[in-house]
Amino acid sequence: MTKIIKRNKDGFYTVNGKPYISVTTVRDDVLGMPESMVKFYHCKVFWEPYKKTVISFHNQLNSPVFDTFIGIVGNQVYQQAIEDRDGKGKYGTWAHDQLYNYYYSDNKGMIHPDLTNRALQIDKIYKDLGLEPLEGETVLYSDKLKCAGSCDDRRVSRKFKEPQYWFIDYKTGSAQKKKELVQISAYGSFAQEMNMIPDDCRDNIHGLILHIGRNPDDHVSKTIFSPSQMKTGYKGFKHLLGYHNLNKTK
Numbered sequence: 261m262t263k264i265i266k267r268n269k270d271g272f273y274t275v276n277g278k279p280y281i282s283v284t285t286v287r288d289d290v291l292g293m294p295e296s297m298v299k300f301y302h303c304k305v306f307w308e309p310y311k312k313t314v315i316s317f318h319n320q321l322n323s324p325v326f327d328t329f330i331g332i333v334g335n336q337v338y339q340q341a342i343e344d345r346d347g348k349g350k351y352g353t354w355a356h357d358q359l360y361n362y363y364y365s366d367n368k369g370m371i372h373p374d375l376t377n378r379a380l381q382i383d384k385i386y387k388d389l390g391l392e393p394l395e396g397e398t399v400l401y402s403d404k405l406k407c408a409g410s411c412d413d414r415r416v417s418r419k420f421k422e423p424q425y426w427f428i429d430y431k432t433g434s435a436q437k438k439k440e441l442v443q444i445s446a447y448g449s450f451a452q453e454m455n456m457i458p459d460d461c462r463d464n465i466h467g468l469i470l471h472i473g474r475n476p477d478d479h480v481s482k483t484i485f486s487p488s489q490m491k492t493g494y495k496g497f498k499h500l501l502g503y504h505n506l507n508k509t510k
């Protein structure tokens with residue numbers, strides 16, 4: 261039976277009308293910072309320009325007036341922080357869309373000039389690994405775990421003695437190896453459950469994270485996860501999912 265899969269704007273999924281938790285939600289809830297800490301991190305970035313002014317006012321104003329001042333400045337910093345966070349998220353979505361079109365759309369080979377340099381670097385990485393395209397932006401899910409996620413790219417390599425199946429994810433932010441392994445290994449195991457992987461590749465599943473940055477001249481770096489690391493990562497993902505579900509229990 262064909263599955264009807266839908267993804268809403270917040271990254272949650274339904275499969276045949278039933279809710280499936282997203283892989284990134286599990287990853288971020290447990291390994292990432294809670295929302296309040298995410299905001300705090302971005303606020304720290306924007307606090308520096310105000311620090312000298314705050315210290316100066318602290319030395320001049322009495323406590324109630326200073327508290328009011330801090331409230332005004334704090335709100336301004338907070339708003340800048342939210343715009344920074346959301347802006348980075350929008351850039352990541354834009355870059356993913358550009359790379360999907362570059363490799364898989366009817367206009368493949370065409371990409372925004374700001375990404376040309378990085379796309380050429382990715383091309384070389386794919387060539388060195390012998391990676392042949394299969395499908396970009398694929399929703400993968402597990403009926404057993406009631407979980408789903410979107411993999412940026414899937415490829416196969418027959419360059420070496422044994423064929424290899426690769427799951428690939430693009431990242432515009434900083435490298436976070438543990439989070440990346442948990443995410444990409446879940447995709448690999450979901451695809452196995454969905455019987456998407458050829459028999460000659462089932463024991464040779466790799467993960468590839470490409471860190472592309474946000475600037476035209478950024479160097480594209482790669483993190484490769486071996487088949488054994490992918491198996492370990494999936495065990496970790498299942499433990500994290502269990503912990504996530506426990507946290508939802510009242």
